[in-house]
Amino acid sequence: MADAIKVLLVDDHQVVRRGLRTFLEVQDDIEVVGEAADGAEGVRRAEELGPDVILMDVKMPGTDGVEALRRLRELDHPARVLVVTSFTEQRTVVPALRAGAAGYVYKDVDPDALAGAIRSVHAGHILLQPEVAGALLAQEETGAGHGRGTSLTDREREVLGLIADGRSNREIARALVLSEKTVKTHVSNILMKLDLADRTQAALWAVRHGLTD
Numbered sequence: 001m002a003d004a005i006k007v008l009l010v011d012d013h014q015v016v017r018r019g020l021r022t023f024l025e026v027q028d029d030i031e032v033v034g035e036a037a038d039g040a041e042g043v044r045r046a047e048e049l050g051p052d053v054i055l056m057d058v059k060m061p062g063t064d065g066v067e068a069l070r071r072l073r074e075l076d077h078p079a080r081v082l083v084v085t086s087f088t089e090q091r092t093v094v095p096a097l098r099a100g101a102a103g104y105v106y107k108d109v110d111p112d113a114l115a116g117a118i119r120s121v122h123a124g125h126i127l128l129q130p131e132v133a134g135a136l137l138a139q140e141e142t143g144a145g146h147g148r149g150t151s152l153t154d155r156e157r158e159v160l161g162l163i164a165d166g167r168s169n170r171e172i173a174r175a176l177v178l179s180e181k182t183v184k185t186h187v188s189n190i191l192m193k194l195d196l197a198d199r200t201q202a203a204l205w206a207v208r209h210g211l212t213d
Helices: 014-024 039-049 065-074 090-098 111-122 130-140 154-164 169-176 180-194 199-208
Strands: 005-010 030-036 053-056 080-085 103-106
Touching (some): 005 039, 005 111, 014 111, 030 039, 039 053, 039 065, 053 111, 080 111, 090 199, 180 199
Parallel strands (some): 005 030, 005 053, 053 080, 080 103
16 A cells, blocks of 8 residues: 555544544555544654644644644644534634645545545645635635735746646646646745745635636
């Protein structure tokens, strides 16, 4: 399973972790490399195990999922975080996305859809449901990157538009006939110029400023 997507499970309910592990272990391209019962332990395990994707609950005793996301960002950890939550309120999910989550699914998600979501975020996509995307856009209207789009080159605007379409770096490279390394450089420049933290904020900025189809 050298090419399998390495997944870390972070949830304070052992039954939930067991259920997720049971399903994911039958997937040929997904390997559960570890578990954690709260956010602090999740960050430690992430540093130890180097997962590709972290399934993270939001509400946990002690260090919750949002704080764990902030710590992972401070550590510049490369894992993509998919929030798995039973809470549907925007006030619960939006802070997690703003803290760097690549998307979220509900705990009653269809198992095959969960596996698909893991593969999607691992490929660099962002999973946002319309109502939450709208809430994020409303909150970002006067936030980071406002009025700075004129500093982007034409190529950077093309890349940003494809990020907003949910394309991974590999897909952007193919679409624009560029190397993945060049695309990564463009993404880094976009985030720096717009003073944005991650691809999620970049995608929202692009939507707000009409760079999507």
